[in-house]
Amino acid sequence: MKLHWSPRSPFVRKVMIVLHEKGLVDRVELVRSVVVLAAPANPDVLVDNPLGKIPALVPDEGPALFDSRVICEYLDGIAPEPAMIPADFDGRIRCLRWQALADGLTDILVLWRNEVAGGDYANPKICGSYETKALATVARLDAEVPDLAATPFGLGHAAAVCALGQLDFRYGGSGWREAHPALARWYDEMGSRPSVAATAIEDDGAAIMGDVEMPLRFGRAS
Numbered sequence: 734m735k736l737h738w739s740p741r742s743p744f745v746r747k748v749m750i751v752l753h754e755k756g757l758v759d760r761v762e763l764v765r766s767v768v769v770l771a772a773p774a775n776p777d778v779l780v781d782n783p784l785g786k787i788p789a790l791v792p793d794e795g796p797a798l799f800d801s802r803v804i805c806e807y808l809d810g811i812a813p814e815p816a817m818i819p820a821d822f823d824g825r826i827r828c829l830r831w832q833a834l835a836d837g838l839t840d841i842l843v844l845w846r847n848e849v850a851g852g853d854y855a856n857p858k859i860c861g862s863y864e865t866k867a868l869a870t871v872a873r874l875d876a877e878v879p880d881l882a883a884t885p886f887g888l889g890h891a892a893a894v895c896a897l898g899q900l901d902f903r904y905g906g907s908g909w910r911e912a913h914p915a916l917a918r919w920y921d922e923m924g925s926r927p928s929v930a931a932t933a934i935e936d937d938g939a940a941i942m943g944d945v946e947m948p949l950r951f952g953r954a955s
């Protein structure tokens with residue numbers, strides 16, 4: 734299998750966490766694929782994912798797969814143990830709901846940074862909306878820490894780890910840990926899991942956007 738990969742993509746990281754959990758890392762060729770929303774699409778990625786996004790997985794047989802949710806579902810199917818998506822209905826819905834919540838936050842964190850990088854072109858109404866939703870989503874994750882902690886590690890947990898990792902990576906100084914200490918403690922506990930530790934986000938210097946100062950601040954009236 735081939736994976737369009739980047740060490741700094743939170744969505745790629747989610748797939749990597751699943752690969753580590755399942756012991757499948759050696760089965761995958763990682764291809765460093767640089768993608769930037771506000772730049773021309775990477776032609777090598779477009780061949781496999783016409784949306785131009787990573788991750789995209791090219792299995793040994795069959796068409797290329799995207800997005801991260803479909804890839805993770807596929808990996809859970811070809812290597813069922815340990816299950817990343819519970820088989821029972823209630824557990825499955827709980828897991829996929831957490832994934833939707835966390836992936837939605839990650840989407841906002843990625844798109845907001847692109848918006849701010851546009852400088853004078855950044856739409857303040859869109860940025861304001863991103864801020865409201867990011868604050869609300871982190872608060873919701875914090876409120877659900879008892880439930881997260883009581884549930885075996887799965888795809889929803891992986892997605893939440895990736896979203897919070899993105900906060901640390903691109904939104905340094907946001908103060909989310911001080912505002913949500915229970916969530917910060919849970920996140921730190923997750924960090925000792927081998928699949929999480931092995932996939933920590935890294936900037937490999939292939940950045941095109943450069944430094945973008947993000948205005949997200951927890952714990953202040955907005």
Ligand SMILES: N[C@@H](CCC(=O)N[C@@H](CS)C(=O)NCC(=O)O)C(=O)O
Pocket residue numbers: 741742743744745768769770771784785786787788800801802836843
């Ligand atoms: N919903 C997609 C989101 C993937 C995504 O936004 N990936 C970013 C990198 S973190 C990307 O490819 N951005 C380039 C672009 O949007 O053109 C998934 O879950 O895989």
